[in-house]
Amino acid sequence: MENTKEHYGLFTATTMIIGIVIGSGIFFKSDDVLLYTGGNVLLGVLVFCIGALSIIFGSLTITELSIRSKKDGGVIGYYEEFISTEAANAFGWFQTLVYYPTINAVISWVAAIYLLSLFHVDETLEAQIIIGFMIFTFIYAINTFSYKMGGHIQNMSTIIKLIPLLLIASVGFFWKGSIPIIPSDVTVITKTTVGFKWLTALAPIAYSFDGWIIATSITNEVKNPKRNMSLALIIGPIVVLSVYLLYFLGLNQMLGAEFIMSTGNAGINMVGTLLFGKNGSSILMIFIIIAIVGVINGVSLGNIRLPQTLASKNMIPHSDKISKLHPKYEVSILSVWISYVVTLIWMLIHYITQKTGILHGGDVSEIAIVFSYCCYTILYIKVIRMKKQKIIDSFFKGIICPILALAGSSIILCGGIISNPFYVICFIILCSLICSLGYSYSKFTNQKNCQL
Structure with a gap:
């Protein structure tokens, strides 16, 4: 493949x-977390x-591979160099045909x-x-x-989406107003003791932390990648956790645990009223939409380069044609x-699953995320070795890091x-087949x- 520029x-x-x-997840996960923890904020x-x-x-674990890797392609390159070419090919097909497109389709639908x-x-x-x-x-x-515009959108959308999060965080810290009254037509949910049932809150919150691995797909287009990607993989996650907390x-x-639990996702509307008034x-x-568009942009930025990356390693049919970069657009x-x-195909599949309700409120991207983390465990174990x-x-x-990552x-x-x-197991079988x-x-x- 022709050399890509940094x-x-x-x-x-x-x-x-x-x-x-x-x-968008963080804006609508707080009520779920509180429901599972019985309104216990510390939990x-x-x-x-x-x-x-x-x-x-x-x-932090993947960073140990990134600073030692001589291959491009992010996680695919790590599989290629530290596991095997065949394993890299298997994971690359999964990312190209399932992981990236399912996330892109679902997030575009959410937007x-x-x-x-x-x-x-x-x-x-x-x-x-x-x-x-139309959005994606x-x-x-x-x-x-x-590519410059795509980078600018990523930078701007990230900064813009942090505004309401940090505003709520800072205003809430100094908030002296009274907690809003729960509407009369809403069933009041009070604080309870849940015992060890709070552990069930780990399932929905886990999805709010997914997506970080996608950034490794542009490793070969990052200036001084061994330094910058390693730092990005450390700084980014810490910033995310800090903002979330x-x-x-x-x-x-601002609202109180009982108001948040009782009103559910609608609670965020009350915050908007308290912060900005009537409208x-x-x-x-609008801030939430910008936040979601930023996700779509980031996923797309990585997604469009995946077949190109696989082709550069001769991992897909017609690699010689797919690996050629356009002289003007450099992709x-x-x-x-x-x-x-x-x-597009996954968006159609997503439509069918939502229309029929066979995933019982879930979506195809959630199951793809589950399988992707199964794949990461191979790299974590490699770091321990x-x-x-x-x-x-x-x-x-x-x-310590790989054990905690596992x-x-x-x-x-x-x-x-x-x-x-049932459907998670079926989907895992499908992903395994694609990897095979x-x-x-x-x-x-x-x-x-x-033979040649």
Whole structure:
């Protein structure tokens, strides 16, 4: 493949992680966390901290591979160099055909929901899917025809989305007003003792921390990647956890646990009113939409380059054609089309699952996230082995971090299976089949090359 240029610095790499992880979820997860913890705010803080294990210690562990890797392609490159070419091919096919496109399709749909809500348009599933299609098509076009514009959108959306979170956190810290009264037509949910049932809160909160790994897909386009990507993988997750905790505490200070639990997701509208007045809920909704668009942009930025990355390593059919970069746009146009079409297919599948309700309130991206964390465990175990081989000197980085990262992945896996046992298992089988196809293709290609 033609040499790619180093477009992005530490700031963009870091904002990509923060921008992808902090989406709409944090605005609507606080009530779930409080319900599972019986309104205990301190237990809620503990849930956020445990949920962050998967991202903070996962990124610290992956950093040990990134600073030693000579391969490009992010996690695919780490698999290639530290596990095997076949394993890299298997994981690459999963990311290209399932992980990235499912997240892109679902997040675009979520953006459409909020956009229609903002303008008070009839929110049919069909309208949501059509608007979602238009949103991700527009974002794809931007990232294809102007990598600079895509980077600017990532930086700006990350900064903008932090405004309401930090505003609520800071205002809540100094908030002296009385807690709002729960509307009379709302069933009041009071604080209770839940025992060890608070552990069930780990499942929904885990999804609020996903997406950080996508930033590694632009490693070869980051200036001084060994320094900047390593720093980004450390700084980004810590910033995310800090923002989440400050927001959660500020929200509770302003509304109170019982109001949040009783009103559910509608509680965020009250915050908008308290902060901005009569039209506050609409203003806050605009910030949330910008936050989601930032996620779509970050995922798209990585998604359009995945087939290109695989082709550069001869991991997919017609690699010679797909790996060619457009001289002006510095990205493979065929790579863009492949990722775009696959995302369209998953958007159709998402429509069918939502229309039929077979996932019982869940979506295809959640199950893909569960499987992806199963894949990361292979890299975490490799870091532990590198410590035993004395390649890594630090006990903390070589043993403690990967063990805690494994614990975080186990939490997400258990939470996913508990939430939807039958379809999660079916989906894991599908993902395993796709990985097997990628693995077999690599085996076939290697044997063919050896015969030549």
